[in-house]
Structure formats: C-alpha cells, structure tokens
Amino acid sequence: MRAMISDKPGAPESLELRDMPSKPVGKGEVRVAVHAAGVNFPDTLIIADKYQFKPPRPFSPGHEVGGVVTELGEGVSDYAVGDRVIGMIGHGGYAEEVVIPTANLLPMPANMSFEEGAAFTMTYGTSYYALKQRGDLRPGETLLVLGAAGGVGLTAVELGALMGAKVIAAVGSDEKMEICRKYGATMFVNYTKEKMRDKVKDLTDGKGADVIYDAVGGDAFDESIRCINWLGRLLVIGFASGRIPSLPANLALLKSCDVRGVFYGAWRAREPKGALQNFSEMFDWVRQGKIKPHISMTFPLEKAADAMNALLSRKATGKVVIKVR
Numbered sequence: 001m002r003a004m005i006s007d008k009p010g011a012p013e014s015l016e017l018r019d020m021p022s023k024p025v026g027k028g029e030v031r032v033a034v035h036a037a038g039v040n041f042p043d044t045l046i047i048a049d050k051y052q053f054k055p056p057r058p059f060s061p062g063h064e065v066g067g068v069v070t071e072l073g074e075g076v077s078d079y080a081v082g083d084r085v086i087g088m089i090g091h092g093g094y095a096e097e098v099v100i101p102t103a104n105l106l107p108m109p110a111n112m113s114f115e116e117g118a119a120f121t122m123t124y125g126t127s128y129y130a131l132k133q134r135g136d137l138r139p140g141e142t143l144l145v146l147g148a149a150g151g152v153g154l155t156a157v158e159l160g161a162l163m164g165a166k167v168i169a170a171v172g173s174d175e176k177m178e179i180c181r182k183y184g185a186t187m188f189v190n191y192t193k194e195k196m197r198d199k200v201k202d203l204t205d206g207k208g209a210d211v212i213y214d215a216v217g218g219d220a221f222d223e224s225i226r227c228i229n230w231l232g233r234l235l236v237i238g239f240a241s242g243r244i245p246s247l248p249a250n251l252a253l254l255k256s257c258d259v260r261g262v263f264y265g266a267w268r269a270r271e272p273k274g275a276l277q278n279f280s281e282m283f284d285w286v287r288q289g290k291i292k293p294h295i296s297m298t299f300p301l302e303k304a305a306d307a308m309n310a311l312l313s314r315k316a317t318g319k320v321v322i323k324v325r
C-alpha cells in the first residue's frame with residue numbers, strides 16, 4: 001500500500017511516497033481503506049519533531065481519516081466489513097490503508113462524504129470540548145475567535161453561533177471574513193491592520209469578550225487578553241503564529257479572568273465517554289444540516305506536501321483534505 005512517509009525530521013517536502021507492507025490486524029482492530037485524510041496543523045509539527053508525541057520512524061502523518069472497513073480483527077462485533085467510518089489515529093492517515101482499534105473509530109453519518117468525515121474529528125472535537133467543557137460558553141455571551149477562518153477556528157465560529165453566542169471573527173485578511181460570516185460570525189477584526197483590543201472593545205460597548213478562543217498565540221494572544229471581559233475565559237488552543245506567549249499575571253488579576261488550557265487529545269483519552277457524548281450531539285447537528293465542515297482545498301496523496309504548505313502559508317480556509325481514493 002502507498003503512503004507518504006516521514007523518515008527524517010523536516011518540512012513537508014521531507015515526506016516521500018513509498019510502498020509499505022500492510023500491517024496485520026490485531027485483536028479489537030479493523031483495517032480501513034482510506035478514502036480521505038484530513039490535514040491538520042499538528043501534522044506539520046509531528047514530522048518536524050515539534051509535537052507532543054514523537055512516533056518512531058518511518059511513519060506517516062495524518063491524524064484522521066474517512067474510509068471503509070475492509071477486515072475485522074478477532075473479537076470485533078460492533079463494526080462490519082463495508083461500514084463507512086471515521087478514524088482518529090494520531091498519525092498514519094496519509095496512506096491507502098490503516099489499522100485502527102475500534103475505540104478510535106466512529107460510524108460516519110450517512111449524509112457525510114468521506115472528505116467531510118476526514119475533516120471532522122480534530123477540529124470539531126477540539127472546538128466543542130473547548131467551548132462547552134472548558135469555556136462554559138453561555139447563550140448571549142460574546143465569543144472572540146482568533147484565526148477564525150482556520151481549521152479549528154472556523155468550527156469554533158460555527159459551534160459558538162449554534163450555542164447562542166455573538167461571535168467576533170478575528171482574521172489576518174479581509175478576504176477571510178466572508179467565510180466566517182457564512183459560518184455565523186456577525187462581527188469582524190482584521191488583526192493585521194486593526195488594533196484588536198480597541199476594535200473588540202468598540203464592538204462590545206467597552207466590556208470586552210466573555211470567551212476568547214486562541215489557536216494563534218503570539219501577538220494575537222497579547223492583544224486579546226487586553227480585551228477580555230470581567231470574569232472572562234481565555235482558551236489556550238494553539239500557537240499557529242509560532243510564538244508561545246507569556247502572561248503577565250497582573251492582567252488575570254485586573255480582569256478577574258481565567259486562562260484555561262485545552263488539550264483535546266488528552267481529554268478524549270481520559271474521558272472517552274464525554275468525548276463520545278460530544279460527537280453524538282454534533283452528529284445529530286450534522287444529520288439536521290446545522291453544521292458542515294468547510295473544505296477549501298483537496299490534494300491527491302502524492303501532493304501531501306502542497307496540502308501542508310497550504311496551511312503553513314495561511315492560504316487555506318477551514319479544512320484541507322487529501323483525497324486518497
């Protein structure tokens with residue numbers, strides 16, 4: 001089977017297309033023929049040895065896939081050959097097939113395409129956990145999303161609006177505002193040309209945002225903590241800008257605000273039932289047509305480096321997906 005392989009730490013161009021042997025299917029596992037693989041920012045980190053987990057090489061990046069079950073391991077009764085599934089695998093998705101423990105599988109809703117299935121778990125899973133369990137977002141509150149047109153950002157806009165919040169989308173270019181409007185944002189900041197703290201205060205009658213969803217870090221974090229409301233919650237999601245910011249503790253004191261870390265993968269491992277409940281609620285919204293992943297670009301497997309570079313160059317909106325079949 002063909003796979004994009006990381007053999008040494010490096011940039012997306014370091015990946016090589018190779019023929020790899022199929023892995024045996026163990027107890028409690030299934031083989032999945034991959035139709036589509038989602039591209040996520042952490043994929044660019046894991047191949048550069050800059051991620052929390054460092055898989056032994058050679059390995060394929062790719063945290064999530066949409067595909068079809070082709071073989072069942074011993075003891076598997078809850079899935080059948082031919083089932084359309086979503087796999088959450090950490091790495092290994094940029095490949096024609098993967099072997100996945102059933103605990104890391106979800107049945108794909110019938111109205112989802114393989115591309116949408118591969119574009120779902122990481123972004124929606126992270127954002128719903130962030131807004132619901134960590135952010136305690138309530139209807140009527142103001143939610144400021146940084147990097148709002150990006151992978152996780154756009155799902156935070158969509159879910160936040162669905163949860164009844166007034167959403168301010170903060171983006172790096174005016175062109176990215178339109179997609180955020182389509183997904184439920186009603187107010188906008190371009191942080192490359194406007195002073196975010198002033199604009200957000202203007203938009204909120206001087207109060208600031210109740211919940212801030214920050215997947216960007218760096219200067220955007222520094223600005224946003226200065227426009228958080230009294231008792232606000234700043235959710236630390238990631239550092240796409242490349243700089244991990246530091247927090248002057250007096251700012252937390254002055255605003256009586258909370259800075260709350262969000263590590264979705266670790267939460268899902270610790271509280272699998274809570275994570276399944278979140279997916280069940282979101283899949284109901286998918287079936288009702290209330291949420292739908294936005295896929296701005298697709299690439300064939302051998303062009304995985306171009307797919308990753310689309311993220312790194314800030315050209316993509318929503319999700320980038322690799323179509324394997």
Ligand SMILES: NC(=O)c1ccc[n+]([C@@H]2O[C@H](COP(=O)([O-])OP(=O)(O)OC[C@H]3O[C@@H](n4cnc5c(N)ncnc54)[C@H](OP(=O)(O)O)[C@@H]3O)[C@@H](O)[C@H]2O)c1
Nearest residue numbers: 041147150151152171172237238239240241262263264314
């Ligand atoms: N905590 C968790 O559990 C968790 C889960 C998933 C992802 N993450 C993290 O969340 C972050 C975003 O992931 P993603 O998959 O949504 O990425 P993405 O699709 O590339 O979105 C990132 C956004 O950040 C903005 N950005 C600002 N400076 C940037 C730069 N120098 N390079 C690239 N983007 C920049 C871009 O928007 P503008 O151009 O509009 O500024 C872009 O849309 C990553 O750090 C990732 O590791 C965390």
